[in-house]
Amino acid sequence: MEINTLTSLKDKWIVFINDMQNQICKGLETEDGKAVFISDKWERPGGGGGDTRVIANGAVFEKGGVNTSVVYGEVTNLMRSQLKIEGSKWFACGLSLVMHPINPYVPTVHANWRYFELYDKEGSIIDRWFGGGADLTPYYLFEEDARHFHQTLKEGIDPFGKELYFAYKKNSDEYFSNTHRNNEMRGIGGVFYDYLRPKDEQDAEKLFRFQQANSHAFLKSYLPIVSKRKNNSYSEREIEWQEIRRGRYVEFNLIHDRGTIFGLKTNGRTESILMSLPPRVRWAYNYQPEVGSEEEKLLQFCLHPHDWI
Amino acid sequence: MEINTLTSLKDKWIVFINDMQNQICKGLETEDGKAVFISDKWERPGGGGGDTRVIANGAVFEKGGVNTSVVYGEVTNLMRSQLKIEGSKWFACGLSLVMHPINPYVPTVHANWRYFELYDKEGSIIDRWFGGGADLTPYYLFEEDARHFHQTLKEGIDPFGKELYFAYKKNSDEYFSNTHRNNEMRGIGGVFYDYLRPKDEQDAEKLFRFQQANSHAFLKSYLPIVSKRKNNSYSEREIEWQEIRRGRYVEFNLIHDRGTIFGLKTNGRTESILMSLPPRVRWAYNYQPEVGSEEEKLLQFCLHPHDWI
Numbered sequence: 001m002e003i004n005t006l007t008s009l010k011d012k013w014i015v016f017i018n019d020m021q022n023q024i025c026k027g028l029e030t031e032d033g034k035a036v037f038i039s040d041k042w043e044r045p046g047g048g049g050g051d052t053r054v055i056a057n058g059a060v061f062e063k064g065g066v067n068t069s070v071v072y073g074e075v076t077n078l079m080r081s082q083l084k085i086e087g088s089k090w091f092a093c094g095l096s097l098v099m100h101p102i103n104p105y106v107p108t109v110h111a112n113w114r115y116f117e118l119y120d121k122e123g124s125i126i127d128r129w130f131g132g133g134a135d136l137t138p139y140y141l142f143e144e145d146a147r148h149f150h151q152t153l154k155e156g157i158d159p160f161g162k163e164l165y166f167a168y169k170k171n172s173d174e175y176f177s178n179t180h181r182n183n184e185m186r187g188i189g190g191v192f193y194d195y196l197r198p199k200d201e202q203d204a205e206k207l208f209r210f211q212q213a214n215s216h217a218f219l220k221s222y223l224p225i226v227s228k229r230k231n232n233s234y235s236e237r238e239i240e241w242q243e244i245r246r247g248r249y250v251e252f253n254l255i256h257d258r259g260t261i262f263g264l265k266t267n268g269r270t271e272s273i274l275m276s277l278p279p280r281v282r283w284a285y286n287y288q289p290e291v292g293s294e295e296e297k298l299l300q301f302c303l304h305p306h307d308w309i
Numbered sequence: 310m311e312i313n314t315l316t317s318l319k320d321k322w323i324v325f326i327n328d329m330q331n332q333i334c335k336g337l338e339t340e341d342g343k344a345v346f347i348s349d350k351w352e353r354p355g356g357g358g359g360d361t362r363v364i365a366n367g368a369v370f371e372k373g374g375v376n377t378s379v380v381y382g383e384v385t386n387l388m389r390s391q392l393k394i395e396g397s398k399w400f401a402c403g404l405s406l407v408m409h410p411i412n413p414y415v416p417t418v419h420a421n422w423r424y425f426e427l428y429d430k431e432g433s434i435i436d437r438w439f440g441g442g443a444d445l446t447p448y449y450l451f452e453e454d455a456r457h458f459h460q461t462l463k464e465g466i467d468p469f470g471k472e473l474y475f476a477y478k479k480n481s482d483e484y485f486s487n488t489h490r491n492n493e494m495r496g497i498g499g500v501f502y503d504y505l506r507p508k509d510e511q512d513a514e515k516l517f518r519f520q521q522a523n524s525h526a527f528l529k530s531y532l533p534i535v536s537k538r539k540n541n542s543y544s545e546r547e548i549e550w551q552e553i554r555r556g557r558y559v560e561f562n563l564i565h566d567r568g569t570i571f572g573l574k575t576n577g578r579t580e581s582i583l584m585s586l587p588p589r590v591r592w593a594y595n596y597q598p599e600v601g602s603e604e605e606k607l608l609q610f611c612l613h614p615h616d617w618i
Contacts, residue, residue: 180573254563264489283586285363
């Protein structure tokens with residue numbers, strides 16, 4: 001389907017998201033070279049459904065998912081109180097991905113782009129917004145990789161405003177933070193934005209192109225890092241550290257991530273939501289990396305936001 | 310210190326809890342035969358502190374903790390809104406334990422006994438209550454073990470009222486439930502009770518003895534099961550299932566457990582709270598045990614509460 005023949009932003013967004021899912025899955029599969037994504041399509045009882053695409057036991061990726069969903073329904077009291085939204089009906093469509101590589105030298109990555117519409121009783125749009133972002137969770141810190149990731153995201157955003165990357169990078173640092181661990185970040189951040197509301201139709205088109213630019217930047221920001229590190233040799237020591245850090249990933253997602261918690265408490269599709277969790281994870285009491293080690297270096301970079309540009 | 314020479318319930322409870330911590334650690338160490346508990350004493354900035362005792366890499370227990378804490382402070386707005394409590398100052402003292410065995414045929418166990426006091430501005434007690442319970446999380450179901458666990462807890466409680474076990478067993482079934490997974494229980498339950506408020510001093514003494522009876526039942530309910538199963542042979546298959554089920558344990562604790570969430574959001578001591586998490590954990594997309602397998606049998610028993618008496 002040609003996007004430009006469609007009239008509503010909503011319809012164009014659905015086509016775009018489905019196309020992006022195919023592109024991203026293909027790019028990741030090619031990088032993996034062994035495993036392929038399996039599609040698990042589902043329907044939502046209250047309206048809509050999704051296409052959960054999962055990959056497991058690849059040459060590079062141990063576990064991951066690139067999911068799309070197009071869902072809609074009545075605004076519930078829970079949504080009114082927790083999401084502070086008004087209106088009668090809602091629509092949401094987005095793509096959400098998390099990839100957990102086997103090799104501890106290859107970072108975990110997460111990205112999400114979404115669009116939301118709210119309607120009054122007559123079905124007229126009363127509110128709409130875009131949200132999204134991408135963030136990187138390395139187990140070992142290569143500063144050049146961190147710079148590449150942030151620089152590439154910035155280049156996608158820059159045409160829309162030179163100040164935007166810095167604002168959305170700050171959001172990301174603040175959001176992906178384990179407040180119960182002295183604000184230790186889940187990784188080294190990226191960009192994160194929400195409630196981007198178009199002022200008019202022209203602005204809506206611009207935000208649509210902004211979302212396209214962000215999602216097109218994704219593979220360029222991540223795949224070169226995977227390529228460069230996927231053949232690094234590692235031992236039990238690096239695996240143990242990877243599993244400990246993955247524990248922090250689980251803690252963030254289950255304790256703090258608004259989307260995860262809201263999804264699980266409102267009867268979302270549990271398996272699609274929890275595809276974000278890593279395959280092997282470890283917890284040890286009061287685990288501390290050796291002073292001066294590469295593990296401690298990573299931890300130091302997670303303890304305070306860092307300027308990567 | 311002789312408990313009976315102390316006058317306040319609070320002081321007697323503190324002595325009792327510390328003594329119980331020693332007894333339980335000793336019983337578990339003897340069963341393990343290799344590892345010993347390490348004591349990590351800590352102070353709470355707002356008042357009080359605790360003794361976190363952890364064990365790791367034993368012959369039987371892979372990871373576990375038997376923690377006590379005696380904490381107090383000012384009632385905060387967060388406590389008023391989330392815990393619905395009134396008053397000016399509070400005091401809490403309790404023991405909380407979680408043991409994760411290596412062998413997938415030995416169940417994980419959790420128990421907790423606590424006492425809470427609330428004071429007005431003048432320091433007079435305006436409210437006080439006991440809470441607690443114990444519950445079992447097997448990876449493979451031996452019905453005789455489940456019956457032994459529940460029966461032993463019931464025998465501890467029965468002298469205080471023949472109906473109590475059934476009420477507290479029902480609480481446990483309802484509480485330890487992963488509502489985001491169709492109410493699948495974390496394990497096979499046990500007993501759970503909270504807000505047991507004494508009517509008068511005589512009743513307070515009775516509730517104190519009730520807590521003593523419950524905690525004395527703990528080792529008797531659990532150790533014989535450990536003894537019986539700790540030398541069972543197992544393979545990778547059982548380990549994989551154990552790790553998958555441990556994932557559900559993590560989900561319950563981080564998404565639903567009131568104590569964990571409240572502790573983490575109110576600046577509790579993170580490492581002491583999260584000592585409950587298992588050492589090795591696994592997540593796989595939409596994991597389903599084979600129909601008719603021992604793994605599926607366990608799952609079936611977790612899907613619906615079962616009468617073990």
